[in-house]
Amino acid sequence: MTSHNWIDLTQDADTGIETLRAHFEGHAYDPHWHDSYLVGVTEQGVQQFNCRRARHQSTPGKVFLLEPGDIHDGEAPTADGFTYRMLYLDPQWLQRELGAVFDHAPDNSQLSFAATLASDARLAQATSLAFETLHRGELKIVRQTALDGLLERLTSHLHWRTRDGQDPRLPRVAQKAREYLHANAQYDIGLDQLAAVTGVDRFRLTRAFKAAYGMAPHAYLVQLRLATARRLLARGEQPATVAMQLGFADQSHLGRWFMRAYGLTPALYRKRCSNLPDRQTRGL
Structure with missing residues (x-):
């Protein structure tokens, strides 16, 4: 920025x-x-x-x-x-x-x-x-x-x-993949694992998912984690705790993705929403 x-x-x-x-x-x-x-x-x-x-x-x-x-x-x-x-x-x-x-x-x-x-x-x-x-x-x-x-x-x-979950226009493969991502967002999910859940190969899975939701499964997983991070930070959770809880490699990793999506750091977002002081500022 x-x-x-x-x-x-x-x-x-x-x-x-x-x-x-x-x-x-x-x-x-x-x-x-x-x-x-x-x-x-x-x-x-x-x-x-x-x-x-x-x-x-x-x-x-x-x-x-x-x-x-x-x-x-x-x-x-x-x-x-x-x-x-x-x-x-x-x-x-x-x-x-x-x-x-x-x-x-x-x-x-x-x-x-x-x-x-x-x-x-x-x-x-x-x-x-x-x-x-x-x-x-x-x-x-x-x-x-x-x-x-x-x-x-x-x-x-x-x-x-x-609701999208029951929309017959969306391929069942994409729906199953999305449901799995929502249920397991904190884990390090691989495409092979997601493909096994949906019963198709990685390439068909990615095509179906992008057609249904406008982005690849890995990008959707990051956005899902970021949306959850916003809620946790607004409640006053520390960025380092949120990063660990949601499966980011570390606080800096969360910070980079958060900045790219929202234009501000997790610590600043937390401060503005919760009015709580920061206990740590490293790696934001």
Whole structure:
């Protein structure tokens, strides 16, 4: 990350919502995914990213909407870079808060965004207001009112879709491999081992997995570990402990992958989300 790039991150204690404001020039971050719903607004410049097999360019005032598991990257195609603000919404919180609007969810379904990029001035305004109240730690009633305004605007961009685990369009080989990775993410899993579980050779496995999820099994495993690392760090776990628990070679190994995906170190992420002091800083 160059000296021109910066990140300002906090976490709301009541809702667990992370608020992030950042500026990047050139390459911002490698392809990765989150286990949260992402709602963000581009403030300045052109925010270019690949998601759902399409390239998007978000310009000032546009809202980008990503679901848990959506693989995306980020870069600035223009010299002045881009600035954006983002809300990371916990899926359980979102579904609970929208319960009164959507009544009961259909069986085996989850909330989904209709489009990745939206030109909705009122949603952009509601997103920015929610960001400001959470990021600045306004009174609880002010934060809740702003979030209600965001949810009200967000409903027109949400619908229910079938969960991936039961989606007949995804090859069974890819599903079995994904389930195995989720169940054994902390172990040093080899392709031969994964192929044996799915009953095909390594090459067919990799092709099926990439076709279904947009990245190779090894890359998916790293992203799965990183998503878990975010949760553990936000709860106050030390980076070295998280690295060991999730199967990274050491704290430095976790730090390199974390930086490439999110643009900040595990220690800084932990500090911003948990407000706990660091006991160690080596190898971040």
